[in-house]
Amino acid sequence: MAQVRIEHVYKRFGKVTAVGDFDVTVKDGEFVSILGPSGCGKTTTLRMVAGFERATEGEIYISDNCVSSSKTGTFVPPEKRGIGMVFQSYAVWPHMNVTENVAYPLKIQKVPKEERLKRVQEALEMVHLGEYAARFPNQLSGGQQQRVALARALVAQPSLLLLDEPLSNLDAKLRESMRFEILALQKKLGITVIYVTHDQAEAMAMSDRVVVMDMGVVQQVGRPHDIYTHPINKMVADFIGLVNFLPGKATGGIVTIAGVEGSFANPTPAVQGEAIIAVRPENIDINKESGLVQGTMNHLFYMGDSVDYRVQVGEHLLRVIKKGADVDAIRPGDKVYLTFDKLMVFNKD
Numbered sequence: 001m002a003q004v005r006i007e008h009v010y011k012r013f014g015k016v017t018a019v020g021d022f023d024v025t026v027k028d029g030e031f032v033s034i035l036g037p038s039g040c041g042k043t044t045t046l047r048m049v050a051g052f053e054r055a056t057e058g059e060i061y062i063s064d065n066c067v068s069s070s071k072t073g074t075f076v077p078p079e080k081r082g083i084g085m086v087f088q089s090y091a092v093w094p095h096m097n098v099t100e101n102v103a104y105p106l107k108i109q110k111v112p113k114e115e116r117l118k119r120v121q122e123a124l125e126m127v128h129l130g131e132y133a134a135r136f137p138n139q140l141s142g143g144q145q146q147r148v149a150l151a152r153a154l155v156a157q158p159s160l161l162l163l164d165e166p167l168s169n170l171d172a173k174l175r176e177s178m179r180f181e182i183l184a185l186q187k188k189l190g191i192t193v194i195y196v197t198h199d200q201a202e203a204m205a206m207s208d209r210v211v212v213m214d215m216g217v218v219q220q221v222g223r224p225h226d227i228y229t230h231p232i233n234k235m236v237a238d239f240i241g242l243v244n245f246l247p248g249k250a251t252g253g254i255v256t257i258a259g260v261e262g263s264f265a266n267p268t269p270a271v272q273g274e275a276i277i278a279v280r281p282e283n284i285d286i287n288k289e290s291g292l293v294q295g296t297m298n299h300l301f302y303m304g305d306s307v308d309y310r311v312q313v314g315e316h317l318l319r320v321i322k323k324g325a326d327v328d329a330i331r332p333g334d335k336v337y338l339t340f341d342k343l344m345v346f347n348k349d
Contacts, residue, residue, distance in 0.1 A: 291337025
């Protein structure tokens with residue numbers, strides 16, 4: 001296993017700072033996701049840990065070994081960092097069969113043939129591809145090719161596994177299945193994982209901790225539950241889950257929403273003046289009898305296990321999601337009442 005320390009790392013391309021002051025420690029055996037929109041610097045960060053990019057400033061340590069330092073000039077190449085890596089594009093070689101693809105890292109390490117074949121078979125069994133050893137990539141589905149790439153990353157028994165959006169090319173059902181298979185493998189082997197994704201559902205479902213990035217800068221680091229329930233700013237609240245944003249004002253211990261009668265307790269007293277009030281759709285109660293705010297139900301979407309409402313409150317169109325709701329209980333045009341729970345308040349700027 002490996003602890004990874006990324007200490008005040010910067011990556012600049014000319015005058016453009018792709019990653020700025022990235023400072024995070026990944027503990028032994030921890031599963032950490034780097035999450036953010038396209039172009040936020042998450043893949044560049046992973047490539048610096050892997051050794052495919054050289055950091056402009058800062059230090060990177062894997063298992064207390066310095067693999068990159070702008071101070072001393074240290075730079076350990078990827079093949080000597082003891083890592084496994086899985087790319088978004090699979091990167092399996094079409095002219096090699098499954099066994100040859102998976103065995104390649106061991107061949108480079110000059111592992112004896114008998115030992116090599118034994119470890120390849122063990123790796124294939126781990127990813128449920130034991131019977132596909134003689135097939136070529138063009139005889140496999142996308143999901144099976146991704147498993148080959150995963151087996152190849154694991155066969156060298158790395159202390160650190162890096163995954164760069166490995167499931168983005170799979171269909172939704174297979175993507176969900178592979179999430180849990182990767183997580184189960186990680187727990188079984190006890191290895192440290194850094195996982196890059198733009199999919200917040202993947203990050204929430206798989207991670208011990210999540211690093212949220214935007215525009216090259218770390219916005220927040222924490223457990224999925226903490227980031228979801230206590231986002232540090234509007235960007236994090238918006239990127240993690242669904243949320244309604246409403247303009248308002250914070251005065252002392254209360255907040256008011258522009259154009260809406262009534263006031264609410266301010267959960268963030270440090271925010272005063274012009275503010276953004278946020279509430280997640282599942283934290284709004286809707287009924288036809290009573291509540292804090294009156295509105296009109298515009299339309300609804302039946303989702304099977306829930307109903308997704310759009311409610312007009314003054315100038316604001318709010319999204320409300322209720323699990324197990326009766327689809328016929330509230331119809332478009334009905335007057336309804338809303339009660340807000342777990343408000344979040346952010347500085348307007």
